[in-house]
Structures are given as C-alpha cells and as structure tokens.
Amino acid sequence: MVTIRDVASKAGVSVASASRALNGSSSVTEKTRKRIEEAAQSLNYVPHVGARGLTRNKFDAIGVVLPDLFGEFFSELIRGIDRVAHSHGLQLFLSNMHGSPREASQAVAAMRGRVDGLIVMAPDCLTPMAGPTGQPIVALGSTEIDGEAATVTIDNAGAARTMTEHLVANGYRKIAFVAGPRGNRDAAQRLDGFRQAIAELTGERAPLVIPGDFTEHGGAEAARLLIASGTRVDAVFCANDMTAVGLMATLADAGFAIGADIGVAGFDDIPIAHYVAPSLTTMNACMAEVGAAAAERLIAIIEGDTCASDSIVLTPQLMRRESTVRRPELSQSKTKNMEEGIQK
Amino acid sequence: MVTIRDVASKAGVSVASASRALNGSSSVTEKTRKRIEEAAQSLNYVPHVGARGLTRNKFDAIGVVLPDLFGEFFSELIRGIDRVAHSHGLQLFLSNMHGSPREASQAVAAMRGRVDGLIVMAPDCLTPMAGPTGQPIVALGSTEIDGEAATVTIDNAGAARTMTEHLVANGYRKIAFVAGPRGNRDAAQRLDGFRQAIAELTGERAPLVIPGDFTEHGGAEAARLLIASGTRVDAVFCANDMTAVGLMATLADAGFAIGADIGVAGFDDIPIAHYVAPSLTTMNACMAEVGAAAAERLIAIIEGDTCASDSIVLTPQLMRRESTVRRPELSQSKTKNMEEGIQK
DNA sequence: CTGAAAGCGCTTACAG
C-alpha cells in the first residue's frame, strides 16, 4: 500500500508539501505541485480516507440506519438520500438494524469515526433510542430519539383521514382497517387517523380492526380472517401497501371483485401499487422526498446551520386508483373478469 | 466527544489497559476490567471506529459499488450481501456509481481506509475498471476489472437459451428481442444466447431485435415501435423484467391479450414480476444469492483464503408464469378481460 | 513556499 510518505520521498519533498499539493492548497509552487502529482500518479497513490478523516475529523460520509435495507419502501428512501448526498460529494454508510432496538444502538455506535452525521429510522422502537453520541442526527418517520434531533416525518394521521374520507365519499360505508406491527408508530398513527375520521364521518365508534404486520403475508392472513368471520365490510383500508397487495390477492382468489364488491386502499405508494391489478388506491408517502429532505437537513446541520434542527412534516397525497372504484365500467379495459364479475 | 483517554483517566489506569479491557483481552484483572467498564459506561463511551481501523488496518466493513442503489434488482442484491455481511459482523459501505466508469473509480478510491474489501458491479463499463488498489475485490455480474479479481456471475447466455427454448416449446415461432443498454455486458450476453438459440431452434438467422434500455419506459417504447411497424410477432423476449413490464402494459392497452395473442418473457425475476397481470414469465437471476455468494467469497479472501479467487457462475431458473401461456383458459381467474378477449 | 513536529483516537509489541 503506497502512502503519502512514498509519494513525498519519490517527489523529493516533505509529506507536508505532498499533502498540500494533493489537496490543492494554493501555497505550493506550480513546479513542485506538478512533480508531486506525477509521483502520486506513477505510484498509483490513493489517499487513505480513514486517516484523513481522523485528522480532519470530517469523513465526507453520512450514515443511514434503517429497519431494513430491502423492499421498495426503503429502496425509495435510499434513492432520495443518495441523490442529495451524492450532489454534496458524500458517501453513504448503510446499516440494517433488523428491526431490533439493540442493533439500532449498535449500528449508531458503529458509525462513530466513520461519518459526519446520521439519518436514523427506527419506527419499531417502543423505547426511545440511545441518545446521539454527539454527532448530528436526524430522525426519520416517527422514530423517537433521546435528546434532541431534527426530524422528518409524514403526517400519518392526516393522510389516514384523507383516505378514509375518500372511501366514504365513494360510497363505502362499513370500513375495516388492517393494522401494522405492534409498536410501530407510523402504523399506530395511521390507525388513529382512521378511527377518528370514521367516528366523525359515519358515527361508527368501534370499527373493525384486523391485526397485520406490514407484510404481504399479513395482508393475506387478514383477508382469510375476514372471509372466515363472515363479517360483511364494504372496504378495507390497509396500514401499508404490501398488506393491501396480499389482501387483494387473497380476496380476488376468493371471488371478490376488488373495487366493485369491496374497496381496498393502501398506504405508501410503493411502485408495485400501480402494477397490481386492479391498481391500488393509496397515499403517496413520497419516501424519496422524505429521504432527500432528511439528507438536506442533516447536511445543513453538519455545516453548522443551527436553525436546521426543527422538524419537517410532509403531507402524503391521495393516489386514486382502481381498487376503490365501485363500478367496474368506470375503469375501462383493466377490470378483472372474475366469476363474480361475470355473474352480474 | 469522550475518548478512551477519558475513560482511562476516570478509571485511574493507562489507556493501554483501558483498551485491553474494552476489547476483552484476557490479561487484565477482573477488578480493573470492571472499573474500566463502569467508567466507559458512565461516560457513555463509544469507540472511534475510524481510529481503531487505522491502527489495526481492519475496518469491519465491506464496500459495495453498484450502478444504482434503486430498484428491486439492486435491492435484492443488497439484501443478499447484507445477510452475510451482518452474520459476520460487518458494516456496509454503499456507493452508487451512477453508471459512470469515472465515478466507479472514484467510488473505489473513496473506499480506501474505510473497508476491508470491495464488491463491485459495473456492467456498463466498456473499458475495464482501474485495477484493485491493493484491497480484496470481487466483481459482480459481467464487470471487468483490471488485474485479478474473484468473480460471481450468472449464466446469461445459457439462461437466454433456456427461455428461448421455453417460448418455442410453447408454440411461439416468430420471436423478437428487446435489447438492453448498449455496452451492458449482461444485456449483450442475453442477446447472444437468444440469437444462437433462435438460429438453432427455428433456423431464423436474423431475428427482430428492438432497442431498449432496461427501463419500463424503454419497454413501452419498444411496444409502440412494434405496433407501429405492423410487424407480426408471436412473442417478445425482453432483456430484463422492467422492460417487459413496460412493454406488456403498452401492448395490453393496445388491445393485445398477453399470452394468448403475444407471449412476453422477461429476465431477473424481480418481485414485481409475479404481481403484474398477467404474471410475467422470466428467468430468476437470484440476485440475493449472487449478492450472498459475492459477500461470502469476499470475506473468504479477506480472511486469507487464497483458493477463494476463482469465479462462481450461478444458473438462473425459469419461472413459468402466465405471460407465456397461449390459451387463456389455462390460467383460471387471472386472465385480463379485454376487448379482444371478450370478442373471442 | 517549504519542512519538522504535533496530533487525530486508537492498539500493540515491548518492558517491567
């Protein structure tokens, strides 16, 4: 491994000069600069970023701790973060906390001395995370972090209300909700918003709430539970899109015409939502924007912008699609031709 | 920021002892170890991983350089890498080369002094990447890297042949191919495999090849081109799934019954492939496994296993789904009820 | 403009 010492000696200068030349400091003769650069070139010198970070206490990287690295939801989030990080010349250090608070703390600790700041999403923690280790940190979603941290969230409750209004306005009266994982704040806020809206709009005080876990499988399970119970509902509002996708598939297999027989709504607007058939009505949580906003906020804090620590709340938009269209003829060539549909 | 010096002085010992105690060295009295740990605890000490890495020349992290961080394809890949990295206690340093060879080299350089080894995927480079900077490196897909590097690839050509055989066996004769981006080796190999298989199976020497770019939009464009040209084809084999998804949607909107009127096949088996309607026949490129294999290989190399530098080739599996079923009645309740379908 | 030196936070032979 060639070090700056090697290029310095090859160029016949001190490491100090080599460092200055390589970092574009002005105080160095054009001639020696050239000599040093040639030496570096010929030796194929690559600076040791770790060492540089140690001396400068600046790492040109930001850390991202997420509950999972997988799936369209996180993929979108990372995309947004990467976009702004890249435009600022920052590298990304990613860590998967695997839904475990203990691992989340470990991950945060493992970032010390590697990054200039952190974006953390840990909506599953019931207890607030261990406080910041002194580094700039922004919390994503309804993550709770000890001490102060800037925050980027979406208005889950408000969005759930918007969706509920949409369902009611479209003639669905009896609406069930498929919940998210216990202890997940995003899920809890969505449920709250739904409950409140339902109470106001239909007077229903105890709407049916079916357990779920944010996965496709959980959605399928909820559908089976619903069918088995024989409960008659007009529509189902799922705490996230994956749940809705699983639920829709199971419902369709059981002969229900999605939309006509039973409305289905999701939350997140992951890309899959408009590929499924029928396409899924959902709330666009604009994860890419959340990620980008978080990254921008973090960078501002790192750069010493003190006003940057207040929180941002993004408002999801309703994506009106086929799964909440009551009369199939409204959606031209895309309606499923299932047994039920034909009989009518 | 509290350092090891702080905990040492608080515990009344030297930093050497503090370091030893904190790292679980055996040569330290139980009593002093306890004192040190308490000091660390009370000070909320978090080791500076960067500094530790510098001294030990070991970073407990691996770097991953990809053409993009976004989309199900990369998401799967990262998932596989993360699984084995995590099981070895390694962090992930992710970098997006944005499809640019220059950025790829930069990204590799930026990893020096941060990671113990690299996984690099850069299938778009026409010229081989700058050689390894001395660190262990494994190339993914048909990435070409100067000097030696272990390699994990999938058999693109063989898989394309398998798919072509499937199409022909299902009665599709005139088959077009939608290509991937120019200069992408995976795409080129798939096209080669297709051409060769077609020549052998149908005698056709110059099958129709429509340009594409691995995106949904490119697929839609290809479909429009196909329709506008009036060329009659029985099936379209797309260089990847995203292309197939875009093509299918456009074809369906134009009134074609996918499967019955025209077969469509993809490549990759991204999760969306079985959500679209009709579900998409494709080759499972098992990206998660590719990622996992690459990570395992890399770790073996890092740990000094010299035999670990030969290459691995994974064989994709055919995922037979609805988009290549000729008679709609075969696929029960899932067929699209389009104008064409009704008229029959 | 250039160099010798200190220091970033840690680990690890080397003595004791």
Next chain:
DNA sequence: CTGAAAGCGCTTACAG
C-alpha cells in the same frame, strides 16, 4: 497484570 511509547496515514498550525 500494567504502563510508556511507537505507530497507523494523514493534516495543519508553527516556524523559517
């Protein structure tokens, strides 16, 4: 078992 010292590869005041 414990401590003083050197060193990881770099940058940056401080002198000259």
